[in-house]
Amino acid sequence: MRKISHGKWIWSAAIVLSMSIAGCNLFHPTGSHDAESDDAAALTLEGYQEYQNSNFEGARKFFDRAIKADSGYSEAWVGLCKSVMNTQKGLNVFELVSLVKSDSAGILDIPDDSAAVLSGGIDSVMYFLNQFVARDTTDKTDKKVRFKDIADSYTILQFTKAAFRIRNVKTQLTNVVSTGSAGMQVDLKTLNDLGDSLKPFLNDMASAAEAIKTSPENAKEIIKSYYSDAEKEYLDESAFTDASIGLANMVIQLNDRAQNTPEDRHDVFFKFGNKIDDDGDGCIDEEVIDGFDNDGDGEIDEDGRDSRTHVLIKDAMNYDLTKAQIDSLKFIGSYQSVDIDMNGKFGPADESIPEDKWEPKDAAEWQFVYRDPNDREEKKNHLLKFAKDFKFAYNVTKDKELDKLIANKEKARKDTDYNNVKYDLKWRQKNIGGCWNNYKTEEDFKKWFEGRDAE
Ligand SMILES: [Ca+2]
Ligand SMILES: [Ca+2]
Ligand SMILES: [Ca+2]
Ligand SMILES: [Ca+2]
Structure with missing residues (x-):
């Protein structure tokens, strides 16, 4: 089998592989059609005869x-x-495949007018497809052909639509989802630049993800090509299926958050790995994007870190791959000088030091208190080590108190001008807590304002 080179990207392979599954028979349903006596059946039969011609x-x-x-x-x-698909100019499977070839600029290369035509064509097909999907998922069809029978094709169209969506910010869809030794994941940093396109983009991607979940058997083939031969040896068929569902779940979760986050707190959740404290708790890029609260402040996945530090679980024997759990955190060079919790120590934890020989100077602030994701779930403890003994100004398990903490974090977050500080360090320690308690000097506090613009 051809080895896919580094920098290989999922969506190109996704589409090419789906093509080999779907072939040229985009939307080809499973069954044949019987000419029944009623109008719909007869008309449909005539429709297919015209289609054949x-x-x-x-x-x-x-x-x-x-x-x-x-x-x-x-x-x-x-x-x-x-x-409808066949009446759209230029919109055919081969066209779509060529657009997402990883060795060309693909969709970025198309002239504006052609892009508009293609994009409009996809919208025309999606207009009807979405109606069919809505009916299928609410039991409003005869179920002779189901959404799952055409989910591959639906996925391809949604991916292409998502790719067009981000064309205006000069980003390729193929840059957003990548794979490597850490597993397959969304490169969250690429989302930082999408601006107004982010929400509709994630919405398109989530639709594709839903389709993958509807037809994981086919998605499995896509996922499979991303693993090395050695890894394939010990992963069975269902593991690949689960991994595709895991990736889909990740995208759906991200989209849910994007659609439900109030506009004025969007930056709190959608500025990834920017080395700035985006939620006002004094910690920098503190959260792992895992769907859990890692610092104990009651909020989930706020101020998230660079996803390239995330190492996904790949052990199908002991873990549920559909959950896309994070195994551990990896140190990447660009975090060399980032002190997440501002306690004066930073850098990678030295894993060779046994836990019982562990001293504060070896601060493993990068790792989970419980390395094993199953332990984390069982103990309902997803904290990172730096947050183990955190104290916040409020009891965040109570909704009303959590609201107060968030309101105070918002005050700190927006207080960006060092020459005109409204909420000093003392106030932040008393009314927020968390990492602010780690700031010892005025110098530490001054450092927090670096890279922020005065409002
Ligand atoms: Ca923070
Ligand atoms: Ca940040
Ligand atoms: Ca949190
Ligand atoms: Ca988290």
Whole structure:
């Protein structure tokens, strides 16, 4: 098997592999169609005959009429989507595959007018596909053809749509999801630059992720190509399926947060690995993006770190890969000078020092209190070591007190001008706590304001 080179990217492989699964029969449903006596069946049959003759406009009319006769007739819906797809200029599977070739600029290379045509074409198909999916998932079809039967094609279109969405910020979709020895993950830092495109982008990606979950057997083939031959040896088929679901779950979770975070706190959750305290607790890039609270302040995945430090669990024997749990944290060079908790010590923990010989000077602030994700779940303790003995000004297990803490963190977060400090260190220690308690000197406090613009 051809070895995929470094810098290989999931979405290109995703699309190419899905193509080999879906072939040229985009949306080809599983079953044949019987000519039943009712209108919808007869009209659908006629539609497919027109389709076979490449008369897609004519086919579309028959499918339209079939749906009018019976809005739950699934084969007519799929026929309609296929026909609409085929009437869109330039929108065919081969075109889409060539767009996402990893060795070219792909979608960035297309002239604006052609991009608009393609993007509009995808929207036209999605308009009908989404209606079909909505019906399928709410039991409003005859279920002869299901969403899962066409989930590959749906995924491809959503990926391409997402790629067009971020074209205006000069980023390729292929830069967003990457793979390496740490496992496969979303490169969160690339999301920092998406601005207004972020929410719709994540929404498209989440739709693709939902489709992957609907048809994990096919997604498995995609995931598989990302593992080395040695790793494949000990991972069985279901492990690959689970890993694809894990990645999909990660994207869905990210999207949920993006859609539900109030606009004025967006930066708290969507500025990853920027070496700045984005939530006002005095800690810098403190959270692991794992769906849990790692510093005990009651908030989940705020002020997240660079995802390249995350090492995902790959052991399918002992862990549930659909949860995409984080095994441990890896030190990356760009964090060389970042003191997350501002206690004056930073750098990688020396793993060779046994736990019982451990001294404060070896501060393992990078690691979990419990290394094993299963232990973390069982003990309901997802804290990192630096936060083990943290004290906050409020009891965050109570909603009202958590709200007060957040309100105070917001005050500190927005207090960015060192020459005009509204909330001094004493105030922050008393009314927030957490990492602020680690700031010993005025110099430490001054350092916090570095890289921030005065408001
Ligand atoms: Ca922080
Ligand atoms: Ca940050
Ligand atoms: Ca937290
Ligand atoms: Ca977290």
